[in-house]
Amino acid sequence: xxxxxxxxxxxxxxxxxxxxxxxxxxxxxxxxxxxxxxxxxxxxxxxxxxxxxxxxxxxxxxxxxxxxxxxxxxxxxxxxxxxxxxxxxxxxxxxxxxxxxxxxxxxxxxxxxxxxxxxxxxxxxxxxxxxxxxxxxxxxxxxxxxxxxxxxxxxxxxxxxxxxxxxxxxxxxxxxxxxxxxxxxxxxxxxxxxxxxxxxxxxxxxxxxxxxxxxxxxxxxxxxxxxxxxxxxxxxxxxxxxxxxxxxxxxxxxxxxxxxxxxxxxxxxxxxxxxxxxxxxxxxxxxxxxxxxxxxxxxxxxxxxxxxxxxxxxxxxxxxxxxxxxxxxxxxxxxxxxxxxxxxxxxxxxxxxxxxxxxxxxxxxxxxxxxxxxxxxxxxxxxxxxxxxxxxxx
Amino acid sequence: xxxxxxxxxxxxxxxxxxxxxxxxxxxxxxxxxxxxxxxxxxxxxxxxxxxxxxxxxxxxxxxxxxxxxxxxxxxxxxxxxxxxxxxxxxxxxxxxxxxxxxxxxxxxxxxx
Numbered sequence: 001x002x003x004x005x006x007x008x009x010x011x012x013x014x015x016x017x018x019x020x021x022x023x024x025x026x027x028x029x030x031x032x033x034x035x036x037x038x039x040x041x042x043x044x045x046x047x048x049x050x051x052x053x054x055x056x057x058x059x060x061x062x063x064x065x066x067x068x069x070x071x072x073x074x075x076x077x078x079x080x081x082x083x084x085x086x087x088x089x090x091x092x093x094x095x096x097x098x099x100x101x102x103x104x105x106x107x108x109x110x111x112x113x114x115x116x117x118x119x120x121x122x123x124x125x126x127x128x129x130x131x132x133x134x135x136x137x138x139x140x141x142x143x144x145x146x147x148x149x150x151x152x153x154x155x156x157x158x159x160x161x162x163x164x165x166x167x168x169x170x171x172x173x174x175x176x177x178x179x180x181x182x183x184x185x186x187x188x189x190x191x192x193x194x195x196x197x198x199x200x201x202x203x204x205x206x207x208x209x210x211x212x213x214x215x216x217x218x219x220x221x222x223x224x225x226x227x228x229x230x231x232x233x234x235x236x237x238x239x240x241x242x243x244x245x246x247x248x249x250x251x252x253x254x255x256x257x258x259x260x261x262x263x264x265x266x267x268x269x270x271x272x273x274x275x276x277x278x279x280x281x282x283x284x285x286x287x288x289x290x291x292x293x294x295x296x297x298x299x300x301x302x303x304x305x306x307x308x309x310x311x312x313x314x315x316x317x318x319x320x321x322x323x324x325x326x327x328x329x330x331x332x333x334x335x336x337x338x339x340x341x342x343x344x345x346x347x348x349x350x351x352x353x354x355x356x357x358x359x360x361x362x363x364x365x366x367x368x369x370x371x372x373x374x375x376x377x378x379x380x381x382x383x384x385x386x387x388x389x390x391x392x393x394x
Numbered sequence: 395x396x397x398x399x400x401x402x403x404x405x406x407x408x409x410x411x412x413x414x415x416x417x418x419x420x421x422x423x424x425x426x427x428x429x430x431x432x433x434x435x436x437x438x439x440x441x442x443x444x445x446x447x448x449x450x451x452x453x454x455x456x457x458x459x460x461x462x463x464x465x466x467x468x469x470x471x472x473x474x475x476x477x478x479x480x481x482x483x484x485x486x487x488x489x490x491x492x493x494x495x496x497x498x499x500x501x502x503x504x505x506x
Contacts (some may be wrong), residue, residue, distance in 0.1 A: 137491050138490050139443070152438065207442040
């Protein structure tokens with residue numbers, strides 16, 4: 001396998017956008033292409049990540065559409081749909097093209113425009129990833145799967161609502177330093193949990209999860225430029241290498257998992273990514289986890305190997321995952337505050353990590369970060385892509 | 395419309411595949427016989443969900459995963475105003491969703 005480098009990263013601000021699907025995708029792509037400073041070097045292939053455009057934006061064949069917007073013909077192009085893990089899946093497909101020698105330059109762009117539909121429609125479109133016969137028909141939505149997971153996990157490991165609130169507080173705080181974040185507003189323990197008005201500020205969404213345990217619904221796009229070793233050398237500058245990618249699947253219905261609190265696909269995908277990278281969880285300087293729900297940041301951080309099972313909430317209490325802690329998690333603000341345009345998320349996680357590894361993350365910079373990890377959690381944990389990036393000195 | 399919910403019992407290893415699938419999850423055999431799903435069990439976990447999908451006009455739904463006494467775990471709607479993990483429940487069959495006014499029947503749980 002040939003080495004793969006990330007030469008450029010860009011994104012739009014997440015949130016509610018008036019821009020069309022393709023305008024979002026184009027703006028993020030152009031930002032990444034400018035960041036890569038390709039000059040006259042052509043883009044060989046375009047991979048677009050998206051989950052719901054066919055349904056909610058009435059548009060298909062997004063790879064071809066983006067090539068046309070950016071006048072990149074006759075580049076190869078396709079779209080990748082893999083639920084909420086579409087972003088990292090598209091990234092993986094792009095990496096495979098470079099690693100195989102089939103392409104020297106690949107543009108990977110994740111995009112989602114979800115705010116055009118109402119809440120019920122939006123929730124239903126994401127719920128369509130659940131098992132149709134034994135989950136979806138009962139009214140299962142992603143928040144409900146997270147709620148049932150949270151109750152089980154919290155009872156088993158002694159995680160309390162205050163721990164979930166600590167995740168929300170931390171991620172909102174990190175997002176204050178991220179101009180691309182959907183929500184830039186600090187929250188306090190009083191405001192969302194302990195004060196009398198917290199019951200109004202923070203209503204239940206899927207008990208025991210409340211509003212501030214759930215990510216917002218966002219529009220947005222994020223983009224990466226992947227290049228071969230030859231092109232990376234030509235471009236010079238800071239080199240971010242794709243050190244490892246791991247992906248794993250699990251049963252479609254949560255009920256069939258031997259231990260429903262065990263995020264087995266996160267565990268296996270992470271093991272595969274670390275093994276390919278020749279690294280361990282202990283080597284990681286900064287991580288972006290898929291905190292669509294606060295409980296997932298806790299559970300994923302254990303399954304990825306950063307903490308022993310049932311202990312992540314104690315590490316959070318000690319502040320270890322804060323920006324100034326020993327393992328900063330979600331410096332971008334995570335899905336919780338940065339936002340979650342579903343198909344864009346997996347790409348946006350890696351955009352943040354590229355900026356972190358290049359020392360370009362501004363007020364949320366993790367000093368001296370050399371090894372970074374991302375977990376893009378698809379389905380309710382039934383398809384997970386883990387990525388390890390490494391800064392190489394040139 | 396059906397007043398029963400079925401899984402598929404593998405004719406080789408006996409595992410109940412629910413959801414059904416053409417290949418047994420345990421032994422990869424491809425022959426099954428239908429088996430009725432339901433009975434008594436204990437509440438493994440539950441939620442009261444306010445973030446509902448289309449087709450529901452209620453304010454919230456209670457959903458649960460129940461571990462049936464035969465060991466099978468099933469998801470369904472919980473008709474119990476006082477749920478608790480570990481509580482004994484039993485299954486009934488009712489209308490669980492009504493897309494375009496066409497009712498879908500499925501598992502609901504009430505206190506045993």
